[in-house]
Structures are given as C-alpha cells and as structure tokens.
Amino acid sequence: MARDDFTKPTKNQAYQRVAGRCSNPDCRATTSAPVGEIDFSNVGVGAHIHAASPGGPRYLAAMTAEDRRGFGNIIWLCQTCSTIIDRDPDSYPAETLKAWKTSAEARALMEQGKRLPDEKDIYRMAAMAMGTRTPGFYPEAIGNVHKALVDQLEAVDPRFTVSTAYSGGNTTITVGAKETVSFSIKIGQESADVWRKGLQASIDEGREATLPLDGVVFEGSRIFDVLHKDADLASITIMPMARPAVLKILAPQIEPAIFETIGGQLTAGRKQIRFAGAGCGGLLDVELAFTPTNRNDVHSVSTLTTNLKAWQGKEAANPPYLDVFINLLEAILDPSASVSFVLEVDGNQAAAGKFHIPKHIEAMNETLAFAHYARRARNVLRYLRKSAPIDIFESISTDDHRALARVSDIVEGKLSYQRSQITGSPTMTVACTDGGKSLMEVVRNGEFSVLQQKEPASMVTIYGKEYEVPPTTSYYSPVKLHILSTKKKKESIDFRLRIEMADNFTSQTFFEEQQ
Structure with missing residues (x-):
C-alpha cells in the first residue's frame, strides 16, 4: 500500500508556522542553517502524527488519505525528536504531539519580531541565580521587576496595595484594601461548596482560607480580572487582619x-x-x-x-x-x-x-x-566525637533503643546502683582457664571485697548506623561470692555464682579512656 506522504508545500507550511524550530517543547532546536556561500541545510522533518501507512506508529485506519497527508496530521520536528516519537509511540500519543504543535505555533507567534536570548543572557541569568555580579548586572534588578509589577497592578485600581513574592517556584501576590471596597464574587457550581466552607471559616473563625479560582468571576474591581484572567492564578487565599x-x-x-x-x-x-x-x-x-x-x-x-x-x-x-x-x-x-x-x-x-x-x-x-531516643543519641555521639544527621523515618527497634540507653547511661555516669535498688540476689557466670584456683581462693576467704568486671568493645546502632563504643569496666563493692554450680568445658570451667551484697553496696560502670 502506498504511503500518504506530505507535499512540499505542506512541509514548508509546517516549517514556517513554527519559525523553523523543533516543536518538542523540551528541544526547540533550529532546524535550518547556511551552508557555504549561498546554500542551506535542513535537519527538520515533517513527521506524521498518525502514521502514513498501516503498521506505523499511531496509525489511524479511520482517517482518509487526504487527512493523513493534510496539514492537520503534520508536526515539524528535528530528526532526533522525530525518531524518538516513532520508536516509542506509547509515550508520545497523538494528543501529546498535537499539543506540541499548538504550543510551538503559539510560541512562534509570541516571539515574532522579538529579540531572542543569546549566550550572554543565559550567562547573566545563571550569574544572577547564583548571586554573582556580572558586567551589566544590576543588584536591584529583581527588586525592580517586583516593583514594576506592583506599580502596574496598583495603577489598575489605586484603592488596593499590592506586594509580590517568588519562592519555591510559586508566585504570591498579596492584595490589601486601602479603604472599604465593595465587590462581588460569582462562584460556579464546581467550586461553590469549597468557597462556602472557606468563607465561613474565614469570617466566623478568623482563619486563612485558600480557595480555587475555577469558575469564579470577580466584579467591582479590574485588579481581580487582571490577576485571575491575565496572570492565570490557580488559587486565592483570604487572610484576616492579624x-x-x-x-x-x-x-x-x-x-x-x-x-x-x-x-x-x-x-x-x-x-x-x-x-x-x-x-x-x-x-x-x-x-x-x-x-x-x-x-x-x-x-x-x-x-x-x-x-x-x-x-x-x-x-x-x-x-x-x-x-x-x-x-x-x-x-x-x-x-x-x-x-x-x-x-x-x-x-x-x-x-x-x-x-x-x-x-x-x-x-x-x-x-x-x-525525643528521649534523640537525647541518648546526642549523648553518645558527643562522647564518641561523631557527627550524624537525625533521621525521623529510620525504624528503631526496642533492642537498639535499650542498647543505646545503656551506653548513654554509662556516658552520663548513671549506670550505678545502690543496695536498695536491687531486689533478690544477682547471679553471674565466670569462665576460668586456671581450673578456678583464683576464684576458689576468693570464695573460701569469705570476706566482702570488690568485684571488677570487664567487657570488650561493642557496637551501638544510632539512626540505622553502627558505631563502636569502648570496652567497659564495672565495679561491685562490697560483695561476697558463692558458687552455685560448675560446668567443665574443653579449655575452661564455668562457675555459676551468686553475689551477696553488703548493705552499703554500690556498683558503677565506666568506659575505658579513649585515646
């Protein structure tokens, strides 16, 4: 089956209506340039929105041959963009291409007879964005733009004061009345319920109310016409006097x-x-x-x-x-x-x-x-001389929080106990490699003494990241040791001990000094 290709006049028409630029709004590359003394080259393509023949991208069988090769089915693109849209037709449906075409023609009309930005303009804009002064740059340029807009709007209706702001990609225009101004608002059905609730909250409770402008018409001042129709604002916020x-x-x-x-x-x-x-x-x-x-x-x-x-x-x-x-x-x-x-x-x-x-x-x-977790994390990070960001979204297990709390208590000197704080008799297991001779001597002595316990360096998790904490030494005094049971192993003997505490018993755990 023959292809329904475009005629040369149709291609020229498409080319001229977008000023020779690619219609992809993210490209807009110029498609023609001079070659030699008198010739020129053209890297543009009059691409089909709906394919010229069956099996092609976005082919529409219901179209007539005349429509398929007519101006309504052509879009002017650079060669790169024309290849992209045909290789991935699902990402570039006909509706998208038609919107590109309409937008490109509108932009060409808007730019007709106007100077286009050059590289110096781009440099100056980038420098301004970074706060750098450049030749021809005026520090008050941004303020001048805002002032010009304010002057223009206040001239529309001098009964109002106007201020402007631009932040986070959003433009905010604040309008305040210098005197009592009467105006009316006609609200379409699509926004009536939102406006009713918003106005009631603003008038009765003194709350701010941000309201949509869909189907809304202002009467009584041209300033609202300018803001609504010309500036294409998406919403209006009513702010009570504060x-x-x-x-x-x-x-x-x-x-x-x-x-x-x-x-x-x-x-x-x-x-x-x-x-x-x-x-x-x-x-x-x-x-x-x-x-x-x-x-x-x-x-x-x-x-x-x-x-x-x-x-x-x-x-x-x-x-x-x-x-x-x-x-x-x-x-x-x-x-x-x-x-x-x-x-x-x-x-x-x-x-x-x-x-x-x-x-x-x-x-x-x-x-x-x-917040308690954050305090304990602060204590430990300061002690370790480490820096880390707070992550409120990090999952924190009970075991991790308990381990962090113990380390924080040691840092603050709070891991200490008095006899009155301990119920029952604590037990512990000690592994002896000398057959338990030293331990047996202490037990047989039967006197109260100081028990020292050392633990190796360990890890603690803070906001999902592990940190090593130094070895600890714990002192229990005065205590007596009583052997409850023994268990022989290959290279040691495990002694299970009961710790008898004197009335003036205390315990304290310290970190070994950091180098």
Whole structure:
C-alpha cells in the first residue's frame, strides 16, 4: 500500500508556522542553517502524527488519505525528536504531539519580531541565580521587576496595595484594601461548596482560607480580572487582619517556670478569636481558640501539635530545642502537672488559662519516646566525637533503643546502683582457664571485697548506623561470692555464682579512656 506522504508545500507550511524550530517543547532546536556561500541545510522533518501507512506508529485506519497527508496530521520536528516519537509511540500519543504543535505555533507567534536570548543572557541569568555580579548586572534588578509589577497592578485600581513574592517556584501576590471596597464574587457550581466552607471559616473563625479560582468571576474591581484572567492564578487565599502576639507556656512547679515563648498571630472572626504560632524551632504548633458564651464569659480551647519533621536532617549531636521540648512534653503528659499559658499583645496580657489535656495522647507519647531516643543519641555521639544527621523515618527497634540507653547511661555516669535498688540476689557466670584456683581462693576467704568486671568493645546502632563504643569496666563493692554450680568445658570451667551484697553496696560502670 502506498504511503500518504506530505507535499512540499505542506512541509514548508509546517516549517514556517513554527519559525523553523523543533516543536518538542523540551528541544526547540533550529532546524535550518547556511551552508557555504549561498546554500542551506535542513535537519527538520515533517513527521506524521498518525502514521502514513498501516503498521506505523499511531496509525489511524479511520482517517482518509487526504487527512493523513493534510496539514492537520503534520508536526515539524528535528530528526532526533522525530525518531524518538516513532520508536516509542506509547509515550508520545497523538494528543501529546498535537499539543506540541499548538504550543510551538503559539510560541512562534509570541516571539515574532522579538529579540531572542543569546549566550550572554543565559550567562547573566545563571550569574544572577547564583548571586554573582556580572558586567551589566544590576543588584536591584529583581527588586525592580517586583516593583514594576506592583506599580502596574496598583495603577489598575489605586484603592488596593499590592506586594509580590517568588519562592519555591510559586508566585504570591498579596492584595490589601486601602479603604472599604465593595465587590462581588460569582462562584460556579464546581467550586461553590469549597468557597462556602472557606468563607465561613474565614469570617466566623478568623482563619486563612485558600480557595480555587475555577469558575469564579470577580466584579467591582479590574485588579481581580487582571490577576485571575491575565496572570492565570490557580488559587486565592483570604487572610484576616492579624496582630502579632506572644504566648508564654508556664509550669510553675518546674524550673524554669516559663518553658517557651512562642511568637504568632492573633486573628478575629465574628464568632471566635484565634492565636496560632510555632515554637521550639518548629517542633511545636500551638493554636488557641477563644469563643464568647451566652454568659458573657469566654470559652478557650488549646491545641498542641508536634512536628518532628523540623528535626529531619539536623545534626544529631546537637538537636535544637531538645531539652526544653522533652521537659514540655513530660509536663503536658503528666496528669499532676499544671501547664498554663499567658497571651500577650504589645507587652500587655490579653488572656490567660490552662492547657487542655491533648486529644492524641498516644501520638504525643510516641513523640516523647523519640525525643528521649534523640537525647541518648546526642549523648553518645558527643562522647564518641561523631557527627550524624537525625533521621525521623529510620525504624528503631526496642533492642537498639535499650542498647543505646545503656551506653548513654554509662556516658552520663548513671549506670550505678545502690543496695536498695536491687531486689533478690544477682547471679553471674565466670569462665576460668586456671581450673578456678583464683576464684576458689576468693570464695573460701569469705570476706566482702570488690568485684571488677570487664567487657570488650561493642557496637551501638544510632539512626540505622553502627558505631563502636569502648570496652567497659564495672565495679561491685562490697560483695561476697558463692558458687552455685560448675560446668567443665574443653579449655575452661564455668562457675555459676551468686553475689551477696553488703548493705552499703554500690556498683558503677565506666568506659575505658579513649585515646
């Protein structure tokens, strides 16, 4: 069967409508260039969107021969891209190629008569992105761009103030009213429910509400038309007026009495006043809601939320806010503790009350357990003079945590016991290679003495990575040894011993000095 190839005029038309560039938006290579004094070369291809003959990529049997070789079925590509789309037709369906073609033609129209960037422009843009000054570069260039946009928008409607920001690939335009401005919003059915709930939360409770702009029409100011239609914004956030406020978390029975001072914002709605802030370097989110009651009183609800992600990747030998975070969680989870707050605005007390018992006790207990693990990891890493990142997603077994706790206790000098702390009679097994002569002499002596026990270097796991800890020496004093049983082995004898402790018994375990 004959192929339905394109005519030369159709190819020229496709070439000219995209200004001779490849239509792949990730390529856009120029496909023609001069050769010699008067000739030129062309590396472009008028590729078929649907194949020219059966068996080809994206072949559509329902098409007529005229349609198959018509302009609607051609896309201008460089040779490389034309090969790629035909070798992998599943990744490049006809819909994608048609979208490329439409986009390439639109871009050619937009660029017509305009200067294209050259290598110097690219260099300057890269230098600006890296904060490097270059010839012709103005340090205030970014600010000038923002100012120009602000001036343009404020000129549309002088009743509004405008500010702009660009961060993380997102553009934020903040619009505030200089005076009372009346306008209306018409909301399509697809967004009505979201807008209804968002506006109610914003007006009644003083909350921020981020709302979609699908099917939304603003009337009363052209500035919204410009932002919505021309700037193609995806959403709008309604932000109630806010005042800076400071929240002090108090626990009078604990030193220091003020756990943390949290900066935040105070907002007001028709039915509720809210404070929202973050403390402990982002580990703690606090929200207070004050609702007037029918008795001219105010009902307050406090919400504490922990956020361990604030620690992710931080230095494990020095976790920020670790100690105050643990102290605060322990006080909050202690039923006998009294944790209260004072809310201040402009240095004056605006409200005071008690924190409520957290709803998610189990989750907060898990957070506290991880914080204790982080403290023990900090102690050991500092002792070993090691550095490691905190990994909150690493699975931590009970055995690993128990082993880390023991090493941390040794580092802090806490692995020590008094007689009153030990119930029953401890036992131990000792392997003797001299037939037990030295041990038997100690036992027969029958006097209280000091027992020394040495253990070799061992490994401890911290955030999934193993570290070697030095050998330990333990001292038990004063004690008597009693033989319970013996077991002969090939090269030694195992003695099972009972340890009798004096009333003034103490034990202590130390690490051997590191070199």
